[in-house]
Amino acid sequence: MTAPGEVLDVATRFVDTVDAVDAVRPFGRGHINETFLVATRSGEYVLQRVNRTVFVDVDAVMRNIRCVDLHMNGRLVPELVGASGPWRMWRRVPEADPVTHPTPRTVASAGALLGRFHALLADLEPTILTETLPDFHAPARRLDALHRAIATNRRGRAEMARGEIATVLAAAPLAERADALTNAVPLRVAHYDAKLDNVLFRGEDAVCLVDLDTLMPGAWFWDVGDLLRTAATPAAEDDAEHSVIEPGLYAATLDGYRRAAADVLDATELDALDDAGALVTFEQAVRFLTDWLDGDVYYRTSRPDQNLDRARAQLRLLSTMPTTVRWS
Numbered sequence: 001m002t003a004p005g006e007v008l009d010v011a012t013r014f015v016d017t018v019d020a021v022d023a024v025r026p027f028g029r030g031h032i033n034e035t036f037l038v039a040t041r042s043g044e045y046v047l048q049r050v051n052r053t054v055f056v057d058v059d060a061v062m063r064n065i066r067c068v069d070l071h072m073n074g075r076l077v078p079e080l081v082g083a084s085g086p087w088r089m090w091r092r093v094p095e096a097d098p099v100t101h102p103t104p105r106t107v108a109s110a111g112a113l114l115g116r117f118h119a120l121l122a123d124l125e126p127t128i129l130t131e132t133l134p135d136f137h138a139p140a141r142r143l144d145a146l147h148r149a150i151a152t153n154r155r156g157r158a159e160m161a162r163g164e165i166a167t168v169l170a171a172a173p174l175a176e177r178a179d180a181l182t183n184a185v186p187l188r189v190a191h192y193d194a195k196l197d198n199v200l201f202r203g204e205d206a207v208c209l210v211d212l213d214t215l216m217p218g219a220w221f222w223d224v225g226d227l228l229r230t231a232a233t234p235a236a237e238d239d240a241e242h243s244v245i246e247p248g249l250y251a252a253t254l255d256g257y258r259r260a261a262a263d264v265l266d267a268t269e270l271d272a273l274d275d276a277g278a279l280v281t282f283e284q285a286v287r288f289l290t291d292w293l294d295g296d297v298y299y300r301t302s303r304p305d306q307n308l309d310r311a312r313a314q315l316r317l318l319s320t321m322p323t324t325v326r327w328s
Contacts, residue, residue, distance in 0.1 A: 002034055002049055011038045011047050014082055014089040032300070033213070037092070044092040045081060046210075054298075055213060058086055060130040064215045068189065071124045076117050078210055093208045096200035106206070107231040107249050108256035110199045113206035114191075114227055115260025118220050121189045122264040126217035129189060133214065136192060137182075137222045139175035139279065142286040143168075149293040157293050161308060164289055167315050173327045174282040177275055182219055184268040190218035196230040220265075221272035225280030228253055232277065233317060240312035245320040250277070278323035285314035 011021050020040060027037035027046065032054050038045040050058050062083045069080055081089040099106045135141050150158050150165060158165065191198075192214035200208040232250035235242040254273065258265075291298045292307035299307055 007036055007047070007049075010049075010084075010087050011036070011045070011089070013084070014038075014047070014087075015040055015045065038089070043094070046078070046090045046092050048088055048090075050086045050088070050213065052086055055132060057130070057132055060132050061213050062088065064129045064132065065212045067128060068121070068124070068212065068215050072120055075120060076113065076207075076209055077212060078208060090210075093200050093210075096202050096207050098197050098199065099201050101234055102196060102231050102249055103204070104248050104252040105204050106201060107196070108252040109201070109204060109206040110196060110227060110231055111224075111253040111256025111258075112260040113199060113209065114194055114223060115257040115262075117191065117209055118188070118223070118261050119264045124189050126187045126189045129216050131216050133192075133216065136214065136216070137178075137218065137280075137283065139178045139283045139286065142283055142290065143172060143175055146286050146290045146293075149290045153293065155293065155295045157308075161289065161293065161311075164285075164308070164311055164315060168282075168286055168289060168311075171282055171318065171327050173325050174275075174279055174323070177325045178279045178283070181221060181268070181272045181275070181279075185219045185221065185272055186266060186269070187217050188220050189215065190220055191215060191223050192218055192226075194223035194226045196227060199227075219272070220261075220269060221276040222280060224254070224257055224273055225276030225278075227257070228277030228321075229281045229284065229314075229317065235313065235317075238306055238309040238313055240309055240316055243313040243317040245277075245317060245322070250322065275323045275325060278318060278321040278325065281314050281318045281321055285311050285318060288314060 008024050011024050015021060021038055022041060023039045024036050028035040032051045034049040036047045038047050050061065052058060055061050069077055078093050079091040081091055191209060193211055198209060198211045199206050200210060228250060231253045232245045233243055288307045288311035292311060296307050301307055
């Protein structure tokens with residue numbers, strides 16, 4: 001965790017030519033980077049320290065962001081103020097915040113925003129961007145990591161999660177479906193972390209996508225799936241008791257996306273939407289469970305066994321998620 005004095009120094013360096021910093025405080029609910037809200041007399045900024053353990057090539061991350069920002073001409077993404085080393089600062093989108101409770105109207109708006117985002121990126125050559133996290137969405141690779149974590153059992157936790165491990169392994173056909181779809185769909189520029197928390201709203205209208213670190217070449221169905229995973233249930237990501245899909249939220253999210261992206265999706269991408277939510281939910285369950293078995297080394301936690309609860313919540317969500325894939 002970065003010391004408060006260092007955060008203040010960095011924030012001051014970014015804004016000292018135009019303003020003075022009044023206050024800095026931790027901000028947001030991200031699992032990976034450190035994020036702070038910087039208050040000045042002229043407005044607010046969002047300051048982030050990129051996690052170099054996850055994003056080894058921070059310069060490539062920022063090149064990707066600048067490339068997309070230039071292509072979008074400031075539309076649907078926050079204004080980048082500057083970047084230096086692991087630090088970067090954005091102007092806070094005025095009067096915009098994540099939703100606290102999804103409704104059919106808000107999630108339909110989020111789906112439409114993601115569809116517009118993809119439509120604007122449809123003519124950007126994906127190979128211009130760097131694949132900063134190789135095989136980031138690759139459930140088969142995530143399953144391999146889970147098998148290693150089970151075999152190593154470095155924290156002696158595997159016995160406590162026998163049921164969760166069995167459920168994940170039974171759902172392995174989803175990894176095969178993901179591989180097939182990845183090979184079938186066009187390579188695109190994707191957000192790759194398009195969960196509902198990364199959509200900002202004014203009232204009930206989605207206006208901006210944030211957390212752009214994972215912008216890279218990939219497949220759009222992963223973005224749609226992550227939005228479905230988080231928008232189609234009001235439950236928190238670690239709430240295993242209440243994590244079930246609400247059909248009205250699911251349909252509203254997907255309909256909003258389909259309408260906005262209809263002109264740029266090909267037949268294989270439309271086909272992938274039927275399984276997108278299930279694929280991301282499965283993959284995320286695998287990742288949370290693996291991290292818990294390994295001793296919580298990747299995702300930040302605020303309490304013991306939170307990653308296990310996150311895995312349990314994703315598995316329960318998966319059990320209610322529409323999909324064409326069947327497993328026993």
